[in-house]
Amino acid sequence: MEITTGESIASPTLMEVLQEVLQDSKIAHRVSWERWAPGTLWQSCHNRRQSLFVVRHGRLELAVTDAEGRERSLRLLAESELFGTEALAAGPAAEGEAARQDYGIRAITYSEVLQLPLDIVDQLIAQLPLFRKALTSSIANHIWALEREREHGRSMPTNNRLLCYLRCGENGIRSGQKPSGKATLPMHLLARRIGCSAGHLSRSVSTMVRQGMLLRQDGRLQLQGDGERPYAFCEGCA
Missing domain, CATH: 1.10.10.10 (Winged helix-like DNA-binding domain superfamily/Winged helix DNA-binding domain)
Structure with a gap:
């Protein structure tokens, strides 16, 4: 799957890859779409590292609470961007493990989010190189943006x-x-x-x-x- 514009060829976005993947009914029935109204708040401590979320459309805000109890907005998320990536690094939380609120995601506009169970993500990573490439690119861009924010965004006037x-x-x-x-x-x-x-x-x-x-x-x-x-x-x- 490639997207061609004129003479240039661009890799498909994560959401474009997923739209193709969801043509498979065996996968489609395992994932869910969530429609969030403005102000809807999702907290990472409630995920228990069991799902990955991808934005289908809308705008959402990634925020954390600093040591003084003030909320800080770190970045905005739009189509094809993802959150819940801690699930990929750690796997499902152990029974009885204490939950810790690391960050929150708040809808700014009406938004639609795709929830992918971790076992489906693992299956797609193993079986579909195009998904693996799109996922890796999305995670890299997300980390780069947060690192840029950490280095520049809060230390300047x-x-x-x-x-x-x-x-x-x-x-x-x-x-x-x-x-x-x-x-x-x-x-x-x-x-x-x-x-x-x-x-x-x-x-x-x-x-x-x-x-x-x-x-x-x-x-x-x-x-x-x-x-x-x-x-x-x-x-x-x-």
């Missing part, structure tokens, strides 16, 4: 974080990609995503609007121009 998020997007710019320069999140969600208060974000936005770097339109933000960025700090927006 709000102006830097906002600029980088607008310039590089949720998962950063990779080679050959073009930045959108837009924030599609409402301001209160954007503030939580870049790790600051709504008031702090508002002050940063006002400063950057006055500097001619941002345009505020219909409650959304967009970068102005593509020149030198005084707040740039990552490889994509430098």
Whole structure:
């Protein structure tokens, strides 16, 4: 299975592979689709490392609680992205093992999530190289995004974080990609995503609007121009 666009050939996404896999009724009846309304919260401690979850559509937020009890939004998940990957590393939790809440997943929009039992995942990994490749790529991208967040996202001033998020997007710019320069999140969600208060974000936005770097339109933000960025700090927006 390959997806061809013009002369370029791209590997299928994890969800595209799964849609093909689910044509097999023996596998299809073992998996389940869950439709989540905005605000629905899933916690990793309830999974007991028994399932892998893949986003079919919608937007979800991955969040953790820090040592001071404050919730921190680490990244957003969209189509073909996954969570529950701790199941792959550790296998099912032992009977009586204490559960620990590592992170939460909250639906931002109406979302649909595919739940794959761990034994089905193991079967597909062993029997279907295309699934194994797509799964490996998805996990690698997920880890890369979280590592990027750890290294850059929380140690820089709000102006830097906002600029980088607008310039590089949720998962950063990779080679050959073009930045959108837009924030599609409402301001209160954007503030939580870049790790600051709504008031702090508002002050940063006002400063950057006055500097001619941002345009505020219909409650959304967009970068102005593509020149030198005084707040740039990552490889994509430098």
